[in-house]
Amino acid sequence: MTIMISYIFLQHYWWIIVSLLASLLVFLMFVQGGQSMIFSLPGNDSQKTMIVNALGRKWEFTFTTLVTFGGAFFASFPLFYATSFGGAYWVWIAILFSFIIQAIAYEFRSKPANIYGKKTFDVFLLLNGALGPFLIGTAVATFFTGSRFSLDYMNNVKWANQWHGLEALINGKNLALGLAVLFLAKANGLLYIINSIENEDLIKRSVKKLITNSISFIVFFLFFLVALLSSNGFAINDETGRVTIEKYKYLHNLIQMPLVLIIFLAGVVAFLHGIGTTIFRGSRKGIWFTGSGTILAVFALFLIAGFNGTAFYPSSYDLSSSLTIRNASSSRFTLKTMMYVSFIIPFVLAYIWYAWKAINKKKITEEEMKEGEHIY
Amino acid sequence: MIEHIDMSLVDWSRAQFALTAIYHWIFVPLTLGLSFIVAMMETIYVRTGNEEWKRMTRFWMTLFGINFAIGIATGIILEFEFGTNWSNYSWFVGDIFGAPLAIEGILAFFLESTFVAVMFFGWNKVSKKFHLASTWLVAIGANLSALWILVANAWMQNPVGMVFNPDTARNEMVNFWAVLFNQVAIDKFLHTISSGFLLASVFVMGISSWFLLKKREEWMALRSILITAIFGLLSSLMVAFTGDTSARTIAKVQPIKFAAFEAQYDGTRNAGLVAFGILKDSDKKIGEKKVKDFVFKIQIPGFLSVLTGGDKDAFVPGINDLVMGGVAEYKGLTVADKMQRGTDAKDVLNDYKRAKLVNNREQLELIKEYFQGKTFVEENLKYFGYAFLDLPEDAIPNVSVSFYSFHIMVILGFFFILVCILSLILLLRGKLLKNRWFLRILLFSIPLVYIASESGWVLAEMGRQPWIIQDLMPVNVAVSKISAGSVMTTFILFAILFTALLIAEVSIMVRQIKTGPKH
Numbered sequence: 068m069t070i071m072i073s074y075i076f077l078q079h080y081w082w083i084i085v086s087l088l089a090s091l092l093v094f095l096m097f098v099q100g101g102q103s104m105i106f107s108l109p110g111n112d113s114q115k116t117m118i119v120n121a122l123g124r125k126w127e128f129t130f131t132t133l134v135t136f137g138g139a140f141f142a143s144f145p146l147f148y149a150t151s152f153g154g155a156y157w158v159w160i161a162i163l164f165s166f167i168i169q170a171i172a173y174e175f176r177s178k179p180a181n182i183y184g185k186k187t188f189d190v191f192l193l194l195n196g197a198l199g200p201f202l203i204g205t206a207v208a209t210f211f212t213g214s215r216f217s218l219d220y221m222n223n224v225k226w227a228n229q230w231h232g233l234e235a236l237i238n239g240k241n242l243a244l245g246l247a248v249l250f251l252a253k254a255n256g257l258l259y260i261i262n263s264i265e266n267e268d269l270i271k272r273s274v275k276k277l278i279t280n281s282i283s284f285i286v287f288f289l290f291f292l293v294a295l296l297s298s299n300g301f302a303i304n305d306e307t308g309r310v311t312i313e314k315y316k317y318l319h320n321l322i323q324m325p326l327v328l329i330i331f332l333a334g335v336v337a338f339l340h341g342i343g344t345t346i347f348r349g350s351r352k353g354i355w356f357t358g359s360g361t362i363l364a365v366f367a368l369f370l371i372a373g374f375n376g377t378a379f380y381p382s383s384y385d386l387s388s389s390l391t392i393r394n395a396s397s398s399r400f401t402l403k404t405m406m407y408v409s410f411i412i413p414f415v416l417a418y419i420w421y422a423w424k425a426i427n428k429k430k431i432t433e434e435e436m437k438e439g440e441h442i443y
Numbered sequence: 444m445i446e447h448i449d450m451s452l453v454d455w456s457r458a459q460f461a462l463t464a465i466y467h468w469i470f471v472p473l474t475l476g477l478s479f480i481v482a483m484m485e486t487i488y489v490r491t492g493n494e495e496w497k498r499m500t501r502f503w504m505t506l507f508g509i510n511f512a513i514g515i516a517t518g519i520i521l522e523f524e525f526g527t528n529w530s531n532y533s534w535f536v537g538d539i540f541g542a543p544l545a546i547e548g549i550l551a552f553f554l555e556s557t558f559v560a561v562m563f564f565g566w567n568k569v570s571k572k573f574h575l576a577s578t579w580l581v582a583i584g585a586n587l588s589a590l591w592i593l594v595a596n597a598w599m600q601n602p603v604g605m606v607f608n609p610d611t612a613r614n615e616m617v618n619f620w621a622v623l624f625n626q627v628a629i630d631k632f633l634h635t636i637s638s639g640f641l642l643a644s645v646f647v648m649g650i651s652s653w654f655l656l657k658k659r660e661e662w663m664a665l666r667s668i669l670i671t672a673i674f675g676l677l678s679s680l681m682v683a684f685t686g687d688t689s690a691r692t693i694a695k696v697q698p699i700k701f702a703a704f705e706a707q708y709d710g711t712r713n714a715g716l717v718a719f720g721i722l723k724d725s726d727k728k729i730g731e732k733k734v735k736d737f738v739f740k741i742q743i744p745g746f747l748s749v750l751t752g753g754d755k756d757a758f759v760p761g762i763n764d765l766v767m768g769g770v771a772e773y774k775g776l777t778v779a780d781k782m783q784r785g786t787d788a789k790d791v792l793n794d795y796k797r798a799k800l801v802n803n804r805e806q807l808e809l810i811k812e813y814f815q816g817k818t819f820v821e822e823n824l825k826y827f828g829y830a831f832l833d834l835p836e837d838a839i840p841n842v843s844v845s846f847y848s849f850h851i852m853v854i855l856g857f858f859f860i861l862v863c864i865l866s867l868i869l870l871l872r873g874k875l876l877k878n879r880w881f882l883r884i885l886l887f888s889i890p891l892v893y894i895a896s897e898s899g900w901v902l903a904e905m906g907r908q909p910w911i912i913q914d915l916m917p918v919n920v921a922v923s924k925i926s927a928g929s930v931m932t933t934f935i936l937f938a939i940l941f942t943a944l945l946i947a948e949v950s951i952m953v954r955q956i957k958t959g960p961k962h
Contacts (some may be wrong), residue, residue: 179954401538
């Protein structure tokens, strides 16, 4: 018996997978958040070494998730890949630059004869740490605020200005989400350090920093959230398929999809609990709450960007060019084939979990850093 | 259908992608091969319990780590450059190309990156067997990554398993297995990974002979050479075998590319294979295009006819026949014919678009039926991309680049077979240490193997020009419409950054080698 799986179901299924990868990516950017404090957090060199090594054992997960996020987006919604990457050229190039310099920085920084000196590679880590989350957050904000492009009848993208994406940086809402993602990454980075390093002084410093970073995150995120829920959105008309401006569209999405609202609220609660329990009760397991909270909240945000008849990559320049999960997706056959492949994801998550636990069994200590086991 | 495109935009976009690909390919083959080599060494350690083997494994693993990170860094750029610089292409093929890329991420990259962490940091944290399994999984993951990206590349050389959808004006996948088991994909995957194994073997042999020349680490160096001489010999034979099958497939699916890498301008029976030759500017022309011709060549008579047609009387068409025709013995279509057929396909597509615009349902149905009919697909749609060529001679790739890259690759390929055999013989007879000249050859083989490996990619990609997807889409249609100045700027930035990183990588690598394995 063959089961008929509808095209629209597959398009939703793949939006869920892409959203899941995006939310995992935002959580895993704790690596970047940690890197952004490489100079300001540690009290001495030995603490810095521990921080870099704690983060260095996880950077590849973030990197691989970013690559897979790109690959999955390409495969399931190729018109987005073509439109956004080819159009908002400079933003994506800036993001790419910040990631190339990360990949080598860990491996090269403390190796003899690295030519440019440890400091250079540490600056690379700092740049990636600060710019990566900020730029990704800003780019994702355009899913809600729109970009200025048009598509011709062959779907060739034409950007309406010479800035090719950099104009996103002068929009207050975009900036707010960019900064929120950055401070979120920093908070998660601190919690990861608290969880994986055994050093009293460093933990004290991290908790102190956690307070300011969480407050900054909450301020920027609230600003973005209020602006988002009170603003116009890009809705798809059911009958004509045309994209129109709808007042309070994203607020409507939350109300009309109660499950998404619950996921979002659960995320917020988990995050606040993780922060609270670390600051007030001295728990060292806060990362697991803020981590799951981050994943849930970001997942919900992506769902309100693409579900319930919403254009996920709207064009404020030419509404009819806006991308929706219907018009930007791959064919039914491709989405179905890849759906079978995606069934492997739980297995992948299982072995990642297993390997992660095996490596994190013992917390990082100063002694270990001196023993010289593949130390960054 | 397409606006006028500034050629310098295409050139800069191609240059940027080529730059990234060339840098990426400096690091990847070593990862592909060295991962298996360290896995073999570690297996011996686990089975014998001899700490010397562990020390040796860890030495090569350190070099693996330095190389691995920079390979990943350049890889992410390549993935995103499909979108940033070839956006029309991304949409046109996303349905097919995207799937292997996504599978690559889910299946292969996570395997690689998860277990590489265990491999680097797990020596004292997990059991010996778990660690060993992780090392093998890294090797498998790395090579699986190569599989999927090569499947995608093979599709660009020989598009199969899809239909053209007039509604979306692009190709859509209808047969995943045809894409995966594309003959070009099989050839390409086996040829590429075995070339990576060979490269890593030559790398290990070269560095080991440096130790022997310096009279250091003899125990480790001799055993490293033993393992890699065997691994390298098997791989080099595999490279030769798959190279031969690749060439035969190319002769069928990309005949102009095949003729270009032999610089075969005019078709002939009893065609010889050029073993060595030098090309120079000449008065020879194909259409309006001036081409370079041989000032000197050594041929193996009749071999090319035997290779492609099975016997020496087989006619092998030259570039001239394939592009301009006019030779009775060449029965196939010329580029001019294909241009006509492609233009017809484009006209029907435009009719369809017009009918859609005025919502003429009856006409839409009629055109669609005709459009998806077998005859139209086979005779017209297959040549869709030719509609975008101005002149037939535009279908000719750069002959000198194709010719030299092919011949450098093949000559060096045979050289490495010889190197592996000699290493093995000298080693087994206990004469390796005495023949210092041979140790020097091994050391100087390292740059040569990189040249051979890069030549292979240059040939694969330059030989396909002007196509980004063979016969379906030329590069000037595929390119993102941004200013040439922007792409030039990013090209320069990438060039500076990649070069700076390469310099640091080589410097660190050399220092680690000089320091030798840790006690």
